[in-house]
Amino acid sequence: GAVVSQHPSWVICKSGTSVKIECRSLDFQATTMFWYRQFPKQSLMLMATSNEGSKATYEQGVEKDKFLINHASLTLSTLTVTSAHPEDSSFYICSARGGRGNLHTQYFGPGTRLTVL
């Protein structure tokens, strides 16, 4: 199946700093990428949807100025958590769709564990 990678797999940062997470589709071109957040023992929550070359669409309650999303190419999307605070500590997961003519399936990355001290 299609492969999606994320980098870094985990990151620890100080409160007030910014953190960038990369999401790459390794063997297909992703027309759309998604960013999710998952807190312990909870389900995935969709944060935003991004299409290559256009602005991301954020879900209700997600601050677009705090979670900056860039989808500059068909294989790369980045999520930047600006001025991170301890409450932003979470498991961030990206997904991509568009590979092999299959528009119904999302392929997920392995996730990035963010801890803000």
Add this chain to the structure above:
Amino acid sequence: DAKTTQPNSMESNEEEPVHLPCNHSTISGTDYIHWYRQLPSQGPEYVIHGLTSNVNNRMASLAIAEDRKSSTLILHRATLRDAAVYYCIESNSGGSNYKLTFGKGTLLTVNP
């Protein structure tokens, strides 16, 4: 909110079949049924999806009720590696507003 309902947890024995149910009573005619699973501290993994007909792949089978208001994911021989949270999700056909909304899923425990 997720539009599907699943049992919170199920238990099975290794090498036995597992039937994971899902209700989606408000599904529209063009919505697909997707199944993903998630192991601890990993991203979800695609399992299978279907629209009306039953579907089979190397991982599982998907049995869709004739009225499409429910479906069952079938793992033919459970292994310890199948222990995960299984999510049943309905979504549209992939148009501009396509997205997956995850519910709480079913935690499957596989006993050796």
